[in-house]
Amino acid sequence: MPDPLAARAEELRALEYVLETAQRYLEELEEAPVLPGRGERFRGSLPEDGDGALAALTELVAGSDIATRSSGPRFFHFVTGGATPAALAADWLTSLLDQNSFSAASSPYGTQLEDVAVRWLLDLFELPSAWGGVLTSGATTANFVGLACARRWWAEQHGVDVDERGFAGLPAVPIFSSEYVHASARKALAMLGLGRESVQIVAPDGLESALDGIGGAPAVVIGNAGDVNTGDFDPLARWADIAAAQNAWLHVDGAFGLFARVTPKAAALAEGVERAHSVIADGHKWLNVPYDCGFAFVRDEQYLRPPFRLTGPYLPSDELPGPEASRRARALAVWATLRAYGREGYRAMVERHLELAQRVALRVDDEPELERLAETKLNIICFRVHPPGFDQAELDELNTALGRDVLEDGRVFFGTTRYDGKVAFRPAIVNWRTTEREVDLMVDVLLELASRRLAVRA
Numbered sequence: 001m002p003d004p005l006a007a008r009a010e011e012l013r014a015l016e017y018v019l020e021t022a023q024r025y026l027e028e029l030e031e032a033p034v035l036p037g038r039g040e041r042f043r044g045s046l047p048e049d050g051d052g053a054l055a056a057l058t059e060l061v062a063g064s065d066i067a068t069r070s071s072g073p074r075f076f077h078f079v080t081g082g083a084t085p086a087a088l089a090a091d092w093l094t095s096l097l098d099q100n101s102f103s104a105a106s107s108p109y110g111t112q113l114e115d116v117a118v119r120w121l122l123d124l125f126e127l128p129s130a131w132g133g134v135l136t137s138g139a140t141t142a143n144f145v146g147l148a149c150a151r152r153w154w155a156e157q158h159g160v161d162v163d164e165r166g167f168a169g170l171p172a173v174p175i176f177s178s179e180y181v182h183a184s185a186r187k188a189l190a191m192l193g194l195g196r197e198s199v200q201i202v203a204p205d206g207l208e209s210a211l212d213g214i215g216g217a218p219a220v221v222i223g224n225a226g227d228v229n230t231g232d233f234d235p236l237a238r239w240a241d242i243a244a245a246q247n248a249w250l251h252v253d254g255a256f257g258l259f260a261r262v263t264p265k266a267a268a269l270a271e272g273v274e275r276a277h278s279v280i281a282d283g284h285k286w287l288n289v290p291y292d293c294g295f296a297f298v299r300d301e302q303y304l305r306p307p308f309r310l311t312g313p314y315l316p317s318d319e320l321p322g323p324e325a326s327r328r329a330r331a332l333a334v335w336a337t338l339r340a341y342g343r344e345g346y347r348a349m350v351e352r353h354l355e356l357a358q359r360v361a362l363r364v365d366d367e368p369e370l371e372r373l374a375e376t377k378l379n380i381i382c383f384r385v386h387p388p389g390f391d392q393a394e395l396d397e398l399n400t401a402l403g404r405d406v407l408e409d410g411r412v413f414f415g416t417t418r419y420d421g422k423v424a425f426r427p428a429i430v431n432w433r434t435t436e437r438e439v440d441l442m443v444d445v446l447l448e449l450a451s452r453r454l455a456v457r458a
């Protein structure tokens with residue numbers, strides 16, 4: 001096959017083929033195994049002569065049986081959202097229009113939509129409209145943005161412009177969080193030169209004395225809205241008061257937990273976030289837009305730009321902040337899904353997920369062979385299989401083996417974690433398609449697999 005210019009007649013046919021694939025895929029998504037195929041699909045070396053777009057697409061689709069059906073309703077692993085119809089179509093449009101939305105000079109369409117999307121998100125999360133914000137590739141890069149602002153503020157307290165001058169001569173940054181701090185926040189700290197291990201862990205009521213202990217020196221506090229194991233929250237309203245009184249920047253990681261603020265049924269959990277200095281969430285989790293998408297919001301917009309300033313004689317001066325320069329127009333999917341379903345649509349979805357989580361929690365409590373390990377406050381159920389007569393080590397072994405069984409079985413998908421020293425399951429409900437049918441199946445499948453293993457042991 002010659003170069004793409006000569007093969008341009010294929011362009012629409014390749015897109016039609018993807019549309020036909022989408023029709024089949026979406027029809028099957030609710031019933032298909034979560035991981036229909038296993039093994040290697042893509043081998044071979046770089047072709048000297050290509051076979052053209054249609055042949056390439058056909059091969060991609062043929063191998064897609066090893067794509068997890070993670071946008072389907074039975075994928076409870078990690079915290080993985082699906083893609084609403086509006087978001088999915090807008091994401092296709094994003095590729096069609098192929099905007100580099102780093103600046104209005106390259107895409108007024110992308111930057112205007114991002115501006116509106118950020119304002120709508122602030123409204124959705126009931127955060128002050130004067131805050132600044134930016135779309136990112138996910139919660140990790142959003143944590144990176146929020147903590148870069150925190151770092152800038154902290155160095156400013158020491159009279160230094162860290163983004164221009166660097167860290168030389170500055171003391172270590174005092175950073176506090178709870179045991180809920182996510183690996184992603186630590187990764188962001190590492191990328192910012194602050195150090196993964198620099199976080200001092202405090203108990204929920206230990207923040208005040210920890211800050212007292214550094215005698216009013218400026219500090220950074222990472223509050224957690226939604227622990228990945230349990231969905232639990234730090235006492236954010238109290239921490240916001242303490243941070244304000246003690247010269248600390250409060251950054252809140254609300255990758256999925258920020259969505260508690262979408263419904264009065266859970267908003268109290270995330271009260272106080274509106275008084276934080278920076279707050280982040282994911283789009284590809286509970287907003288149900290396709291990967292990849294996150295958001296960072298910053299109370300004082302002046303901190304948002306300097307860490308990410310991009311200068312050059314050929315560059316515009318209105319670039320959007322964030323770790324990227326060139327960037328996908330993620331705002332299309334965010335804008336489209338909010339335009340399509342509005343505040344009420346998201347409230348209904350989040351409330352449905354909260355009810356589904358309670359349904360699973362009740363079922364776990366009712367089943368003698370299951371044991372809930374934590375309160376179910378949001379959308380994650382932390383529990384394990386606990387038949388009588390098993391000691392701790394045997395329980396860990398059994399639940400680890402069952403974790404493998406669940407993934408192998410593929411009717412539902414969720415993983416294990418270690419919580420309170422115990423191997424546990426932590427399915428998370430964030431997909432717009434998930435209903436009672438799928439969460440009931442989640443427990444049924446686990447019980448069936450457990451009884452199989454126990455029968456072998458008996």
Ligand SMILES: Cc1ncc(COP(=O)(O)O)c(C=O)c1O
Nearest residue numbers: 079138139140182184228255282
């Ligand atoms: C609380 C929390 N923070 C951050 C992240 C990282 O998110 P991402 O994978 O979008 O970077 C996650 C992902 O599960 C999370 O649960």
